[in-house]
Amino acid sequence: MALTLEQVEHIAALARLRLTAEEKARYREQLSAILDYMAKLRQLDTRTAAIEPTATVLPLRTVLRPDEVTPSLPPEELLANAPAAEAQMFRVPPVLE
């Protein structure tokens, strides 16, 4: 199944990726080929209720920690990697013009 250019643009927007025209064309071709290969999965009939999806291989268990206040990393150390920060906050460009 071939992806359309519109589908590629829609996925890129959902993924917050700006793509060049060349990238869009290439990903359209490559992702179409990859998804064709994935169609193989439909050869398996998994409709029986006995086949539950696996989200984790671990046994399900509830992990709790003691309800105690423990120190966190200092804000200034965490903000040190930010491209822009001010008054213990991340600074971002205007959301509204």
Next chain:
Amino acid sequence: MTLTDLTLHEAAALLREGKTTSLELTEACLARIDSLDPTLRAFLTTTPDLAHAAARAADKRIADWRPHSASDHPLHPLTGIPLAIKDVLCLKGTRTTAGSRILENFVAPYTATAVQRLLDAGVVILGKTNCDEFAMGSSTENSGYGVTHNPWDAARVPGGSSGGSAAAVAARMAFGALGTDTGGSVRQPASFCGIVGLKTSYGRVSRYGLIAYGSSLDSIGPLARTVADAALIFGAIAGHDPRDATSMPTPVPDVSLDSKDLEGVRVGVPKEYFIVGVQREVEAAVRAAIRGLEALGAQAVEISLPHTEYALPAYYLIAPAEASANLARFDGVRYGPRVETRHYSPRSEAERGGASLLWDVYLDTRGERFGPEVKRRIMLGTYALSAGYYDAYYGQAQKVRTLIKRDFEEAFKSVDVIACPVAPTTAFKIGEKTDDPLAMYLEDVFTLPPSLAGICGLSVPCGFDRNRLPVGLQLLGPAFGEATVLRVGRAYEQATEWHKQTPNL
């Protein structure tokens, strides 16, 4: 005697006997990095100052211990040993890039648990090793900082994604290294570089401080020159950590590597792993290794893992889906460079298409700073999770994952370990597969099923092809069965000379 030629165990013994110092070992490794790494490019960052300080501290620890050496006074066997760390693991105060340009200036504000446990044991960290960007790749060609070269043949890839760690160990620039394995990223580079690599069971080693790729699959494991060395590093990093809710409280076994025979060990040989497309010399070497296990007393039986062929499509939906969510955090706000191409000139609503300026920062930062393979996987994962396609792709892949997990559970009812190739081929040429993503994904065909099942696996050197490129034997064990695969791997290693071969550098 060249210090860097020693195994980790040999170096540790000399340290205890006072015949060398951690500082000498560290200097020897750093000198070797200086002479070889301009060509091999295994390291993204070296940390000589940290290494020197750690080595001096280790030497003091050993000196303080020596008067008590006859008593039960403990000295961790890794004390003073120089190791390398894959650059997806955080080390406080050190640049940590995950091989990505989107983190080119990121300085980790804390240390990963696995790394901290090594530091606590007295390990000397030499630096951070190259890898495919965010561990997505099978050749290290997807690094944002250039490819690492295979020490056996510089025209070839070291495998991936932990290619820098594998090359550093194979070239004897470090006595061992940490790597990470999501779909084969410890085992396959170990195989390509002729060393030992252990993929730990999911939940065995804390992922705290590991930059996430596929969170239901990511595991951390050692690369080393011998199984015994890998077992030592494994023992130091494994075990429950309250900072990772998926790290299991299962006790870490004392790995006994003394037994040289494999009497009573049942070895499963899965017929689905000996198929068309496997390089003839790889199959021959692995078959010979299985006969070697039989010669040690093991009993080999053919088994079937019927859903093997579905692991690749299932993995390449599940891992990218998880990656698309995990990598949403790289948005030019909290860390990494911010790309601002639009300069906030007031524009009309129509020009902006209704989008905000912050939206532009997201698009430009991610579009410019992520490499082609990462973007491809984010797109694939986003599609697999998107409305209208979720059930057909992601949902179906998760159900197939159940079938693959059951294949192994069924097999381990009748065998103790499974023996098979690590990869269908030996190391391929740089550039050979970069134009065809699907051909690159096929490299992982034998490492993906165990990853989806969350079990453990060991890559052990078992031969060479006609180009003198190493071949790896993959030994798989059940979840939390590391002690078994290490014991079988160690017995095999002691009966063979493959791991003693070194590249001409």
